[in-house]
Amino acid sequence: MKFEVLTIFPEIIECYIKHGVLGKALNKGIVEVKVYNLRDFTSDKHKKVDDYPYGGGAGMVMQIEPFYNAIMHLKADEKPRKLVLLSPQGRKFTQKLAQKFMEESKAMVLICGRYEGIDERVKAFVDEEVSIGDYVLSGGELAALVIIDSVVRLIPGALGDELSAVEDSFMKGFLDYPHYTRPEDFKGMKVPEVLLSGDHKKIALWRKRQALKNTLKNRPDLLKNLSPEDMRILKELC
Ligand SMILES: NCc1ccc(-c2ccccc2)nc1
Numbered sequence: 001m002k003f004e005v006l007t008i009f010p011e012i013i014e015c016y017i018k019h020g021v022l023g024k025a026l027n028k029g030i031v032e033v034k035v036y037n038l039r040d041f042t043s044d045k046h047k048k049v050d051d052y053p054y055g056g057g058a059g060m061v062m063q064i065e066p067f068y069n070a071i072m073h074l075k076a077d078e079k080p081r082k083l084v085l086l087s088p089q090g091r092k093f094t095q096k097l098a099q100k101f102m103e104e105s106k107a108m109v110l111i112c113g114r115y116e117g118i119d120e121r122v123k124a125f126v127d128e129e130v131s132i133g134d135y136v137l138s139g140g141e142l143a144a145l146v147i148i149d150s151v152v153r154l155i156p157g158a159l160g161d162e163l164s165a166v167e168d169s170f171m172k173g174f175l176d177y178p179h180y181t182r183p184e185d186f187k188g189m190k191v192p193e194v195l196l197s198g199d200h201k202k203i204a205l206w207r208k209r210q211a212l213k214n215t216l217k218n219r220p221d222l223l224k225n226l227s228p229e230d231m232r233i234l235k236e237l238c
Pocket residue numbers: 086087088089112113114115116117118130131132133134135136137138139140143
């Protein structure tokens with residue numbers, strides 16, 4: 001999987017990807033991340049990337065030319081790639097979309113805006129506009145990192161041999177169950193007895209109940225298409 005990121009702040013991306021699972025995946029060659037500074041695709045000596053908005057209003061808008069030049073530069077190798085613009089107006093990014101990106105795209109271009117946004121005409125050159133949530137950030141870079149991180153974790157081999165419980169639960173459409181580790185008693189706060197029982201069937205049932213309880217409490221919108229067993233457990237919780 002290859003990610004190509006277009007941004008005016010390459011260091012934001014370069015710093016983050018060195019660490020943790022992403023860093024390991026890069027070292028293993030499971031993923032490649034190339035970062036391009038949009039200023040390198042300008043044609044003026046000041047490397048200008050923004051200008052005043054037509055129609056007036058506050059702030060500046062990023063000009064189309066650097067984006068266009070960068071996209072044409074990438075497309076010169078004629079390899080297939082999915083071009084994704086990060087924006088608050090995009091389609092909501094979910095674990096399922098992360099799975100879809102991982103399965104369908106060999107290469108993704110993540111296009112990061114700044115300022116008040118980017119010239120609308122850039123969208124003529126992208127495949128998808130994606131939002132990681134209903135809030136405005138200072139730019140698309142954090143959203144790009146969210147997408148890279150969540151997609152890379154799904155690549156077979158990136159996490160060692162198995163997905164984590166978190167991915168598992170989100171893939172099933174629930175929130176995660178609680179996790180505990182040593183010490184067994186921290187200032188009187190004890191680990192639930194069931195987790196010390198060694199009874200794996202009981203532990204699995206407890207975890208499912210907790211995951212459903214958490215989901216019911218914090219994300220009832222995720223509780224759809226439940227299996228009869230999960231529905232039975234949920235009814236006990238209500
Ligand atoms: N969905 C999160 C998100 C993504 C991008 C931006 C953004 C902010 C400023 C300029 C260009 C993009 N904001 C929020």
